[in-house]
Amino acid sequence: MLKLVIDNSKKQVNPAAVTCRTSCDLFDELTETCSISQNVNVDSSYEAARCGFFLSRDIMASPPLNNNHIGFKFSLIEEEADYLLDDPNVFHELIGKPVQKEKYTYPNKPDFPAQREDARWYVSSCGTYGCWIVNLCKKPLLHPKSLENAVKGWTAKVYKSPIPLHDHKSSLTLASKVAWIIDAEGYGQYGLLINGQISSISSPKPVNWTK
Numbered sequence: 001m002l003k004l005v006i007d008n009s010k011k012q013v014n015p016a017a018v019t020c021r022t023s024c025d026l027f028d029e030l031t032e033t034c035s036i037s038q039n040v041n042v043d044s045s046y047e048a049a050r051c052g053f054f055l056s057r058d059i060m061a062s063p064p065l066n067n068n069h070i071g072f073k074f075s076l077i078e079e080e081a082d083y084l085l086d087d088p089n090v091f092h093e094l095i096g097k098p099v100q101k102e103k104y105t106y107p108n109k110p111d112f113p114a115q116r117e118d119a120r121w122y123v124s125s126c127g128t129y130g131c132w133i134v135n136l137c138k139k140p141l142l143h144p145k146s147l148e149n150a151v152k153g154w155t156a157k158v159y160k161s162p163i164p165l166h167d168h169k170s171s172l173t174l175a176s177k178v179a180w181i182i183d184a185e186g187y188g189q190y191g192l193l194i195n196g197q198i199s200s201i202s203s204p205k206p207v208n209w210t211k
Contacts, residue, residue: 017043017045018045018048018049019042019043019044019045019047019048020034020040020042020043020044020047020048020051020054021042021043023048023054023056023057023058024048024051024054024055024056024057025055025056025057026053026054026055027042036053037051037053046204049204050200050201050202050203050204051199051200052191052197052198052199052200052201053197053199053200104172106130106172106175106176107123107124107127107128107129107130107175108123108127108130109121110130110132110176111175111176112176112177114132114179114193114196115193115195115196116134116193116196116197118134118135119132119133119134119179119193120132120133121133122163122164122180124163124164124167128167129167129168129169129175130175130176131164131168131175131178131179131180131190132177132178132179132180132193133162133163133179133180133182134179134180134181134182134191134193134198135162135182136181136182136183136184137182137183137184137185137186138184139186141160141161141162141182141186142160143161143162143163144159144160144161144165146165147159147165147166150165153187153189153203153205153209154203154205154206154209155203157189157190157202157203158187158188158189158202158203158205159187159188160186160187160188161188162182162188163180164180164188164190168190174192177192177193177194178190178191178192178193179191179192179193179198181198181201187205189201189202189203190202
């Protein structure tokens, strides 16, 4: 007699969803992981939307993520988004050991270059944190007096300001690669610069967000 055995160990994946697993050329079928980043949920549309290294299997659907792209449209989702809350785990380490140094100059000076001409190093007025500033907005930006006075975006940590008003609290090995990235509409948020490219952002804009 034949016996039907169902393997429930495999995750149920929506084939229509834009995720690393379903849509990115960097997904490794053998290990079922991202081939360049670790600790990434490959079945999350949110992670696909915030990734600057996303390589769509459909060339026509690939977003323009080069350094000259004004506005950095990371969101690949054309339906209502379900990631409206802040994500406390903002950054992912790249595969391999973090770069270690015997002596760090952060936050007064970056320990690693930005490798892009439009980035400038910024140190907070309190002197406790620093980051690169990458401004993709062509309009003049008002400087809010405090985080509470800033015009908020789709999360509490996305807001209009030419400089960050809160600490990214990144590890020392990544701190000099953190950037405050301001989009074409003036909304800023933290992201990572890897080899001059915006490799990830903390909070992709949901398509159902309204001002």
